Amino acid sequence: MEGLKEYLTRQDFVSSSEVRWCPGCGDYAVLNAVQNVLPRLGIPKEKYVFVSGIGCSSRFPYYLDTYGFHSIHGRAPTIATGVKVANPELSVWVITGDGDGLSIGGNHLIHALRRNLDINIILLNNRIYGLTKGQYSPTSEKGKITKTSPYGVIDEPINPLRIALASEATFVARAVDTDPKHIAEVLEAGAEHKGTSFVEILQSCVIFNKKAWADISDRAARDDRLLYLEQGKPLIFGEKRNKGIMFRCADPAVVTIGEQGITKKDLLVHDMHREDPVYASILTRLDYPDFPLPVGIFRSVKKPVYETELEGQIKEVTALKGRRNLQALLRGSEYWTVSGNGQSIKRSSGISSLANDESQVMDEQAHLLLSSTDPLTASLKTKVGKIFYDYDYKRTKILSPRDSIGKAIANFKAAHMECILVGDEKRLYGILSERDIIQNVVLTSIDRERLPISAIMRPIYEIMDETNSIADVINILSISGHRHVPIRLKDGGFGLVTIRQILRFIHDTVEQVEKKEAETK
Amino acid sequence: MAPTRKKQTFWSEPIGKVDLQKAAVVPSGTTIVDAVKEMKYNQIGCVLVVDKNGKLIGILSNGDLMHEFVGSTLPGDTPVDAIMTKEPFTGTPSLTVKEALEIFHTEPFRHMPILRGNQIQGILSIRGLMTFISEHLPLEVMNLPPDSSLIAARTSGE
Numbered sequence: 001m002e003g004l005k006e007y008l009t010r011q012d013f014v015s016s017s018e019v020r021w022c023p024g025c026g027d028y029a030v031l032n033a034v035q036n037v038l039p040r041l042g043i044p045k046e047k048y049v050f051v052s053g054i055g056c057s058s059r060f061p062y063y064l065d066t067y068g069f070h071s072i073h074g075r076a077p078t079i080a081t082g083v084k085v086a087n088p089e090l091s092v093w094v095i096t097g098d099g100d101g102l103s104i105g106g107n108h109l110i111h112a113l114r115r116n117l118d119i120n121i122i123l124l125n126n127r128i129y130g131l132t133k134g135q136y137s138p139t140s141e142k143g144k145i146t147k148t149s150p151y152g153v154i155d156e157p158i159n160p161l162r163i164a165l166a167s168e169a170t171f172v173a174r175a176v177d178t179d180p181k182h183i184a185e186v187l188e189a190g191a192e193h194k195g196t197s198f199v200e201i202l203q204s205c206v207i208f209n210k211k212a213w214a215d216i217s218d219r220a221a222r223d224d225r226l227l228y229l230e231q232g233k234p235l236i237f238g239e240k241r242n243k244g245i246m247f248r249c250a251d252p253a254v255v256t257i258g259e260q261g262i263t264k265k266d267l268l269v270h271d272m273h274r275e276d277p278v279y280a281s282i283l284t285r286l287d288y289p290d291f292p293l294p295v296g297i298f299r300s301v302k303k304p305v306y307e308t309e310l311e312g313q314i315k316e317v318t319a320l321k322g323r324r325n326l327q328a329l330l331r332g333s334e335y336w337t338v339s340g341n342g343q344s345i346k347r348s349s350g351i352s353s354l355a356n357d358e359s360q361v362m363d364e365q366a367h368l369l370l371s372s373t374d375p376l377t378a379s380l381k382t383k384v385g386k387i388f389y390d391y392d393y394k395r396t397k398i399l400s401p402r403d404s405i406g407k408a409i410a411n412f413k414a415a416h417m418e419c420i421l422v423g424d425e426k427r428l429y430g431i432l433s434e435r436d437i438i439q440n441v442v443l444t445s446i447d448r449e450r451l452p453i454s455a456i457m458r459p460i461y462e463i464m465d466e467t468n469s470i471a472d473v474i475n476i477l478s479i480s481g482h483r484h485v486p487i488r489l490k491d492g493g494f495g496l497v498t499i500r501q502i503l504r505f506i507h508d509t510v511e512q513v514e515k516k517e518a519e520t521k
Numbered sequence: 522m523a524p525t526r527k528k529q530t531f532w533s534e535p536i537g538k539v540d541l542q543k544a545a546v547v548p549s550g551t552t553i554v555d556a557v558k559e560m561k562y563n564q565i566g567c568v569l570v571v572d573k574n575g576k577l578i579g580i581l582s583n584g585d586l587m588h589e590f591v592g593s594t595l596p597g598d599t600p601v602d603a604i605m606t607k608e609p610f611t612g613t614p615s616l617t618v619k620e621a622l623e624i625f626h627t628e629p630f631r632h633m634p635i636l637r638g639n640q641i642q643g644i645l646s647i648r649g650l651m652t653f654i655s656e657h658l659p660l661e662v663m664n665l666p667p668d669s670s671l672i673a674a675r676t677s678g679e
Contacts, residue, residue, distance in 0.1 A: 377661045412587050416629075434583040435566055441591055442557045474655050475665045483631075483648060499647045500625065506654060507622040510532050 026203025074105020
């Protein structure tokens with residue numbers, strides 16, 4: 001492979017297609033840099049694949065004499081993933097832009113980055129939709145006037161590098177279109193990185209966003225406004241190379257070497273190999289005019305590569321289970337029969353007969369969860385009807401909503417009830433507790449003999465069935481915040497289950513459990 | 522999966538771990554109407570009555586009000602002392618859940634003041650106790666579908 005470096009040249013990667021970008025577009029600089037880097041990598045020409053989405057930059061594959069795929073809007077990372085997984089020998093490159101990569105394909109980009117395939121992603125960021133003639137993009141700065149933001153952008157712009165870091169990208173870098181030599185250095189390092197390399201290239205759109213990065217990318221201002229990150233070297237910038245970045249109370253600050261006794265040794269030293277992404281993340285926060293804008297490699301760490309992991313897994317499972325056949329799986333014995341408008345679903349016997357079958361394992365897990373052997377939790381599956389009858393059911397009383405409050409009071413006093421149901425045999429309208437009576441009778445001067453219960457009752461939260469479990473009732477009591485739940489009785493009418501009844505049941509169960517434990521000991 | 526969870530021992534946990542309700546407290550001599558207002562304001566079913574030194578001397582519950590005040594000839598400005606339950610049943614933070622269950626099993630009240638020395642820590646209610654128990658059983662009680670007939674016996678339906 002090394003020998004290839006000798007005979008492949010830039011010219012080998014220039015296609016016969018006429019390059020059709022606007023004169024002055026930064027894409028030219030990036031294309032040139034890419035064409036310069038490819039022959040240096042020692043990879044045979046036929047192993048290169050360039051995949052793009054939609055946008056000006058996505059015309060890249062036409063202009064490179066390699067394999068290429070001008071694909072669907074935002075989906076270049078996805079197609080590249082498929083290409084790389086299917087043939088890991090290929091050198092796969094994704095060309096995308098700020099709209100294609102961060103808006104339409106934002107989700108696809110994130111997942112390609114976190115998987116860490118050994119591919120290279122170049123995102124050209126001109127902060128505008130150029131191809132569609134000047135709509136604001138996810139990286140357009142606030143206040144920017146565009147065709148779709150005539151009064152200024154009000155969206156917070158995305159920082160592509162921070163997206164990459166948050167997606168656990170293992171190689172994160174930035175370059176500027178006005179410095180092609182630096183672009184080539186960064187791209188070469190990215191190509192040699194084992195894992196996904198993500199490189200943001202800042203560029204202008206000469207027609208729709210000419211001054212996208214003018215503040216920092218103009219040659220005259222570059223030395224003072226860009227911070228070139230160099231591995232193992234202090235963060236120094238400025239035309240006179242006398243300014244630097246250091247930490248002050250955990251925040252980065254610009255300092256001048258030689259002032260206030262500051263020397264080069266006080267400055268932050270760049271280390272792109274830090275596992276922790278926090279340092280790289282702090283660098284992404286630096287921005288002109290408060291700071292110089294950092295360019296170069298922010299982060300480069302080693303992590304397992306997706307296609308290698310996948311290949312290993314396939315080998316391992318194939319060794320264990322043999323090679324599976326997709327057609328056989330589709331026509332195999334695993335199927336369900338749905339009949340009677342979905343009333344009955346039957347599965348083929350083939351499924352459970354499979355040895356080590358996943359669904360069987362899951363069923364066993366679910367069974368374990370549902371059939372607790374612990375006596376207390378098992379007891380919570382008791383039907384609530386049982387505690388209704390076993391614990392003081394006589395205290396349930398139903399009054400008509402037309403009955404007077406005075407009648408309700410008489411009932412509370414006579415039977416030591418906590419709560420009264422309001423309704424009839426067929427329907428419940430509400431519920432009335434001691435609290436409702438007290439707060440209305442003591443604090444207001446209502447006529448308790450004439451006003452009906454319906455005036456002060458509260459609505460029913462939920463009516464349960466006798467067949468519901470105690471666990472269901474506790475669940476409803478917890479959610480509703482009530483102390484009582486009405487239940488519909490099998491032989492008609494309604495009953496009331498209270499927290500006190502449930503606690504009594506738990507108390508008795510706990511006693512039984514402890515008694516049994518004592519006996520077995 | 523079960524062995525790592527202490528399902529069977531929640532009842533030996535101290536009441537101090539339960540989220541107690543903030544107590545509504547009024548001084549001795551407060552009128553019944555004002556005490557009820559205090560209960561309503563604090564959204565709690567009882568009010569504690571304390572003496573000059575802040576020592577708990579009584580408790581007034583909705584039950585007391587229902588049976589001693591509603592329908593009686595007492596005026597609303599009667600001091601709470603007349604109808605409150607004097608020297609109420611109290612617990613300490615070291616009381617276990619099991620003991621609390623025992624108390625609520627045999628005693629008629631729904632609220633128990635929890636004291637550390639003479640200091641009122643809060644109110645243990647039957648609701649608070651039930652919530653505490655259910656929090657120990659997230660699988661069996663807390664995270665249930667609204668209709669238990671929806672619990673599938675097998676993961677793939679059928």
